[in-house]
Amino acid sequence: MKWQKLKPPEPDDPMCCCECDLDQHGCCCDCEDLDEACNRWLKGKPDPNRCHSPLLAAMVDKLELSMIPALVLLPLLLQVAALHLVLGIITLTALPVLVLWYYHATHRKKRRTLFFLTLSLYSLAYMYYLFITQILPRGDVSQLQVCTVTSGMIFTIVSLIHTKRGPGFVRTSSLAEAQCQSQEPNKGSPHLNGSSHSVQSASLREVQSPPEAVAAKWSRCPVCKVKRPPRAGHCRTCGSCVQRLDHHCIWINSCVGQANHRSFLLTLVVFLLTSLYGISLVLHSLCPRQYLMTALLYCPGVYNQYSTALCFTCAWYSSIITCGLLHLLVLQVLNISFNVTEREAQLALRNKTGQSRLCGLVTDTGEYSRGFYQNWVEFLTMADTSVSPHSSLTDLV
Incomplete structure (x- = not known):
């Protein structure tokens, strides 16, 4: 059991295009939490596992309101970079580092x-x-x-x-x-022993080339x-x-x-x-x-x-x-x-x-x-x- 917990999801598991370190134990959001929260809110049933509004929590998690500071700071940093050439070089050089730092600080668990x-x-x-x-x-x-x-x-x-x-x-x-x-091919039909089986085999050979068939x-x-x-x-x-x-x-x-x-x-x-x-x-x-x-x-x-x-x-x-x-x-x-x-x-x-x-x-x-x-x-x-x-x-x- 301990070995299964430490076992990765799959040996040939691909990394994403930026090789980022994502949490493997999270869960994808396909709006189930949001739909469930809306149903409980419409029926007036509180969530026993949460002490605050489940609808608000699901919306915050879905909309990712933590993106707002990054969206506000981006034009501000570009405006600061436009003040002087030196500020522009420093800002544009540090901007990718700031974006990755903010991502790891707020979204790395998603x-x-x-x-x-x-x-x-x-x-x-x-x-x-x-x-x-x-x-x-x-x-x-x-x-x-x-x-x-x-x-x-x-x-x-x-x-x-x-x-x-x-x-x-x-x-x-x-x-x-x-x-x-x-x-x-394993069924006991008489057609498989005759021309039907040969036609099917010939069609498979036509579809697959020898390297691909292996x-x-x-x-x-x-x-x-x-x-x-x-x-x-x-x-x-x-x-x-x-x-x-x-x-x-x-x-x-x-x-x-x-x-x-x-x-x-x-x-x-x-x-x-x-x-x-x-x-x-x-x-x-x-x-x-x-x-x-x-x-x-x-x-x-x-x-x-x-x-x-x-x-x-x-x-x-x-x-x-x-x-x-x-x-x-x-x-x-x-x-x-x-x-x-x-x-x-x-x-x-x-x-x-x-x-x-x-x-x-x-x-x-x-x-x-x-x-x-x-x-x-x-x-x-x-x-x-x-x-x-x-x-x-x-x-x-």
């Missing part, structure tokens, strides 16, 4: 949290607000350029919502389906107790098995799996294009005589006015976020090109079964790769084979 998703959406909205109120009145941006930036933001949010609809959870009925599929072995999850398909994995943050699990992304508060991997990649591409285009418009307005490549490093006279200094500081802030997401996009593209997921790359590094390629940017397992072209064709044409029981409108957050 398995699923809206901290990073709320912070990213708020930053996106605040940058757009400054673009409309500070850059647009200068007259250096045309209406077509404003419509392009606005369309990019809307497309990013729509793609994010589509990504949040579910990564493709393994259904609990997958075990029964797998057993039925395994029992069909690797296509279903496994039982030690946590969910379900029969899961190949390349599926258990996410300790969401508490469910996900088809073709890549990683749990804290920036979207969801797993990235077979059902939403393409939309996740699309969200990164659209956001990066919109961010780079918006930064270029801001720098062209603030430093019209400088090249775009040098305007971010040298822009004379930008600190003569507070409004231009604030926009220049926000351009630097957006550039830092863009560089981080660009690195994530490069890793995703390389993994797709080698047909390997982030979870499989971590397992290969742990078991020392993979080969590092491209200066360690990607780990080639050689198990599913069939060439650059075929790998991308498989990624773009893969389909979700199950309906997620957790995918609903409430999971959009």
